[in-house]
Amino acid sequence: MSDATAPSPTAPTSSLLKQDERTRRRNRAETRFRAYGMAAVIVGILALILLLTSILSNGLSSFRQTFITFPVTLAEERLDPQGNRDPAEMARVTTFGYAPLLGQSFVEHVQSIGIETGLGPREMAAMISDEAPGQLRAMVLANPELVGETITLELLAGGRIDGFFKGRVTMASAERDNNVSPEQLLLAEALREQGVMETRFNWNFITAPDASGQRPEAAGLGVAILGSFYMMIVVLVLALPIGVAASIYLEEFAPKNRFTDLIEVNISNLAAVPSIVFGILGLAIFINFAGLPQSAPIVGGLVLTLMTLPTIIIATRASLRAVPPSIRSAALGLGASKMQSVFHHVLPLAAPGILTGTIIGLAQALGETAPLLLIGMVAFVREYPSAPPDGFFDPASALPVQVYNWTQRSDPAFVERASGAIIVLLVFLIFMNAVAILLRRRFERRW
Amino acid sequence: MNDMRAVERDVDTNDLKITARGVDVFYGDTHAIKDVDVDIVDNTVTAFIGPSGCGKSTFLRCLNRMNDTIDVARVEGSIMLDGEDIYDPKVDPVQLRAKVGMVFQKPNPFPKSIYDNVAYGPRIHGLAKDKAALDEIVEKSLRRAALWDEAKDRLDQPGTGLSGGQQQRLCIARAVATNPEVLLMDEPCSALDPIATAQIEELIDELRSRYSVVIVTHSMQQAARVSQKTAFFHLGELVEFGETGHIFTNPSDPRTESYITGRIG
Numbered sequence: 001m002s003d004a005t006a007p008s009p010t011a012p013t014s015s016l017l018k019q020d021e022r023t024r025r026r027n028r029a030e031t032r033f034r035a036y037g038m039a040a041v042i043v044g045i046l047a048l049i050l051l052l053t054s055i056l057s058n059g060l061s062s063f064r065q066t067f068i069t070f071p072v073t074l075a076e077e078r079l080d081p082q083g084n085r086d087p088a089e090m091a092r093v094t095t096f097g098y099a100p101l102l103g104q105s106f107v108e109h110v111q112s113i114g115i116e117t118g119l120g121p122r123e124m125a126a127m128i129s130d131e132a133p134g135q136l137r138a139m140v141l142a143n144p145e146l147v148g149e150t151i152t153l154e155l156l157a158g159g160r161i162d163g164f165f166k167g168r169v170t171m172a173s174a175e176r177d178n179n180v181s182p183e184q185l186l187l188a189e190a191l192r193e194q195g196v197m198e199t200r201f202n203w204n205f206i207t208a209p210d211a212s213g214q215r216p217e218a219a220g221l222g223v224a225i226l227g228s229f230y231m232m233i234v235v236l237v238l239a240l241p242i243g244v245a246a247s248i249y250l251e252e253f254a255p256k257n258r259f260t261d262l263i264e265v266n267i268s269n270l271a272a273v274p275s276i277v278f279g280i281l282g283l284a285i286f287i288n289f290a291g292l293p294q295s296a297p298i299v300g301g302l303v304l305t306l307m308t309l310p311t312i313i314i315a316t317r318a319s320l321r322a323v324p325p326s327i328r329s330a331a332l333g334l335g336a337s338k339m340q341s342v343f344h345h346v347l348p349l350a351a352p353g354i355l356t357g358t359i360i361g362l363a364q365a366l367g368e369t370a371p372l373l374l375i376g377m378v379a380f381v382r383e384y385p386s387a388p389p390d391g392f393f394d395p396a397s398a399l400p401v402q403v404y405n406w407t408q409r410s411d412p413a414f415v416e417r418a419s420g421a422i423i424v425l426l427v428f429l430i431f432m433n434a435v436a437i438l439l440r441r442r443f444e445r446r447w
Numbered sequence: 448m449n450d451m452r453a454v455e456r457d458v459d460t461n462d463l464k465i466t467a468r469g470v471d472v473f474y475g476d477t478h479a480i481k482d483v484d485v486d487i488v489d490n491t492v493t494a495f496i497g498p499s500g501c502g503k504s505t506f507l508r509c510l511n512r513m514n515d516t517i518d519v520a521r522v523e524g525s526i527m528l529d530g531e532d533i534y535d536p537k538v539d540p541v542q543l544r545a546k547v548g549m550v551f552q553k554p555n556p557f558p559k560s561i562y563d564n565v566a567y568g569p570r571i572h573g574l575a576k577d578k579a580a581l582d583e584i585v586e587k588s589l590r591r592a593a594l595w596d597e598a599k600d601r602l603d604q605p606g607t608g609l610s611g612g613q614q615q616r617l618c619i620a621r622a623v624a625t626n627p628e629v630l631l632m633d634e635p636c637s638a639l640d641p642i643a644t645a646q647i648e649e650l651i652d653e654l655r656s657r658y659s660v661v662i663v664t665h666s667m668q669q670a671a672r673v674s675q676k677t678a679f680f681h682l683g684e685l686v687e688f689g690e691t692g693h694i695f696t697n698p699s700d701p702r703t704e705s706y707i708t709g710r711i712g
Contacts, residue, residue, distance in 0.1 A: 256518060326555035329551060331557075333550075334545075334625055335545030336541070349558065
């Protein structure tokens with residue numbers, strides 16, 4: 001259509017080579033917005049880097065521990081006065097019977113390698129961990145034939161000595177410390193030069209049980225890892241089938257009416273319930289009413305199952321809904337029953353989403369602390385839980401609770417151990433997420 | 448193709464396969480199909496034509512009770528397949544759908560191999576005793592769907608990797624594999640290019656020798672090319688039903704004439 005007032009096509013109203021004010025303003029707004037976005041991403045990355053560096057710098061040293069190696073003479077008259085190697089008789093000798101042996105052997109060894117020190121025997125013996133006599137006693141009771149022999153042992157050094165080699169304890173701080181003296185540190189330095197003391201990788205941090213507040217050097221994560229692992233088994237075994245069955249029913253079979261609407265709203269709400277509320281529920285129902293034992297992985301697992309269910313149901317329903325309806329029609333049109341269409345076609349297509357949701361739910365459960373405090377998993381547990389299924393009912397700890405527990409203790413060595421426990425927890429979480437990604441890739445490639 | 452070809456063709460038999468009487472369909476409060484009577488003759492292609500939203504697909508989906516999967520849908524009236532009421536409470540829709548196969552508008556192969564796509568129906572209905580029998584059914588079905596030559600060397604490859612026309616023929620092979628008596632096709636060519644469409648139409652004509660085929664189509668030319676009987680739907684009513692040649696050359700209802708000549712629709 002032509003218009004009389006329109007400019008003739010040969011006379012352009014503006015040049016494309018020159019931006020007008022409106023375009024410039026729009027471009028500026030876009031540039032600003034991009035800058036905000038970049039800034040937000042950078043803040044996020046910086047926070048992550050800060051978090052990781054702080055945890056790693058504090059915690060990595062907990063995987064290394066200082067050990068003292070020296071020959072110990074297991075004097076028969078102290079350990080087996082009757083001389084008959086009867087374990088029952090030998091068990092009467094407590095750790096107080098072993099401690100002087102260790103101290104004496106240590107003093108002799110220091111003298112024999114020719115290190116001069118002004119320390120008395122008692123102060124020298126104090127450099128060995130309080131845990132060592134107990135370990136030696138367990139070893140001797142397990143092998144009574146060792147009595148009377150001289151064996152070379154690698155024993156834990158005390159927490160302060162270990163802290164000295166890791167830079168936590170200094171000469172200046174030792175002056176003010178009742179538990180360690182500068183002379184002991186000097187001796188430790190000399191022993192390290194002689195190769196008697198050595199700081200090396202310590203598997204016991206991962207495998208050993210917790211230790212009391214006076215023996216940070218012996219504390220480990222073994223019971224906590226086992227407890228967390230048992231709880232994850234309980235959660236997986238309960239939450240995955242219940243969650244998937246509930247989702248399939250709600251998504252594929254349930255009639256759409258007010259009752260199912262109500263259920264749906266409640267599931268979404270459950271996902272937002274504070275986790276400590278689940279802890280109170282677990283305490284009231286599983287422990288007080290059902291009479292399950294306290295501190296047991298089964299109770300922790302049940303509570304975490306309740307917490308994880310909404311996550312799994314929501315993820316599963318979302319991935320079921322993402323399967324194109326044409327697949328269902330195709331199966332139904334061929335004479336497949338509703339259940340066949342769901343199990344043969346819809347579920348395999350939804351599986352990657354379901355697995356991812358489940359693993360993310362599990363990861364959430366693994367890091368959950370608050371409900372476990374209420375059901376007694378915060379207790380000090382030194383005994384490993386036995387093998388499943390009995391182990392589910394034995395007292396155990398859990399990784400995040402162990403972190404919480406260690407941060408409560410006074411000895412500064414526990415700061416390092418708590419950070420170390422966080423590293424272990426993070427490694428497990430990263431591993432689980434990696435598995436989720438791998439499974440997802442693998443299943444998706446099949447189609 | 449010559450549209451006038453339709454006039455020359457006759458209906459081969461007069462055995463009634465499906466008789467629908469006084470069928471009404473409601474979607475909630477919407478009255479989607481109003482009092483429709485249709486007879487589907489065996490070994491014929493019956494085309495349902497009409498403008499969008501006229502209810503032709505809805506009616507088609509009544510014939511294998513696919514409307515059951517929609518919660519709010521309600522069907523009244525009687526639809527008899529070989530003299531048995533398919534809406535009888537004793538009828539299991541699953542069994543019915545094995546007898547009345549369906550091909551959908553959009554090709555919807557399962558995301559599995561070509562072989563598994565075709566073998567799925569026979570497997571769930573237990574039609575094959577062993578692997579050899581299943582292989583035979585798969586080959587026969589793919590041959591009937593004119594896909595064997597293209598697919599025989601890639602049976603283990605995913606059905607979703609085929610072209611659109613091949614996928615639709617795979618869906619036809621899949622429907623044929625359960626040995627149905629009636630084949631319902633809901634606009635089977637609307638997502639295909641003209642060459643693939645021509646192939647499918649040729650195939651429909653061949654399928655007629657074994658099954659009665661009911662096809663919903665938007666294209667009047669297609670209806671004229673492939674069908675012997677045509678039903679014209681408009682606003683949920685069956686306006687006219689009869690020999691295709693008759694409907695296209697000498698419609699008795701003015702609405703049919705308007706639609707065929709392009710004035711409505």
